Amino acid sequence: MRIHRFYVSPETALKHDFWLHDLSLVNQWRKVLRFQTDQQLVLFDGIQHERLYRLLELNEREAHLELITDYVRKLPAREVYLFWSLLKKDKNDWLLQKCTELGVSHFIPLLSERCVRSDLTQIRLERWQKIIIEAAEQCGRSDIPAIREPMTPATALKDYKDKVELYICEQQTTDDRQLTTPNATGVLVGPEGGWSDNEKELFKQNGVHHLNLHDFTLRAETACVVVGAKLLQ
Numbered sequence: 001m002r003i004h005r006f007y008v009s010p011e012t013a014l015k016h017d018f019w020l021h022d023l024s025l026v027n028q029w030r031k032v033l034r035f036q037t038d039q040q041l042v043l044f045d046g047i048q049h050e051r052l053y054r055l056l057e058l059n060e061r062e063a064h065l066e067l068i069t070d071y072v073r074k075l076p077a078r079e080v081y082l083f084w085s086l087l088k089k090d091k092n093d094w095l096l097q098k099c100t101e102l103g104v105s106h107f108i109p110l111l112s113e114r115c116v117r118s119d120l121t122q123i124r125l126e127r128w129q130k131i132i133i134e135a136a137e138q139c140g141r142s143d144i145p146a147i148r149e150p151m152t153p154a155t156a157l158k159d160y161k162d163k164v165e166l167y168i169c170e171q172q173t174t175d176d177r178q179l180t181t182p183n184a185t186g187v188l189v190g191p192e193g194g195w196s197d198n199e200k201e202l203f204k205q206n207g208v209h210h211l212n213l214h215d216f217t218l219r220a221e222t223a224c225v226v227v228g229a230k231l232l233q
Contacts, residue, residue, distance in 0.1 A: 003042055007144060008043050008045055010045045015067070026063055029063065030060070046136075078232065082227060086110065086191075114191045132144060166209070169210075169211055
């Protein structure tokens with residue numbers, strides 16, 4: 001039988017024996033998954049613990065859990081920052097799901113000059129966070145990627161150029177260079193229409209290196225998945 005994994009807030013102390021009061025999880029276990037007494041499940045807090053528990057009791061408001069064993073946490077091999085120009089509708093959702101599965105650690109949506117100005121409300125950010133958490137639960141990784149509010153490429157360079165080695169994706173560039181292997185790497189993926197001349201000049205002025213992902217022209221969401229695969233293989 002498959003053992004389900006669930007993310008809990010780091011504020012939840014994953015003790016040897018405790019009562020869980022997260023109503024969203026309690027309702028999911030009762031009404032959706034139909035958990036029964038003695039059911040085994042995994043809880044992880046994204047920071048320190050991943051533990052296997054036995055369900056001792058489940059009611060409408062809380063769940064009583066008993067620790068069985070600790071698991072070794074599974075983490076990405078390196079820290080990857082993905083800067084992607086906002087896409088149309090559900091493409092952003094798909095990108096976040098797949099890149100979380102691949103091991104991307106930081107998501108930074110970009111308001112590039114040619115990107116699609118998607119809904120940027122807090123509701124959208126909350127939806128993206130939920131997608132990331134569900135993908136982490138399902139794929140077995142023990143941390144939760146971070147996501148920031150959308151920003152311009154200029155702001156992204158200001159905030160990150162001194163923290164990580166940055167690359168921009170362009171097809172068949174003349175100054176393409178081999179990807180080095182620093183602990184933290186950031187890749188900027190442009191919109192379907194490509195980077196604007198102003199943005200290209202901005203990258204040049206800031207000494208951002210080029211990265212040629214593929215000989216063929218890739219869709220933006222495909223390029224993001226290739227970035228994750230290349231840097232985390």
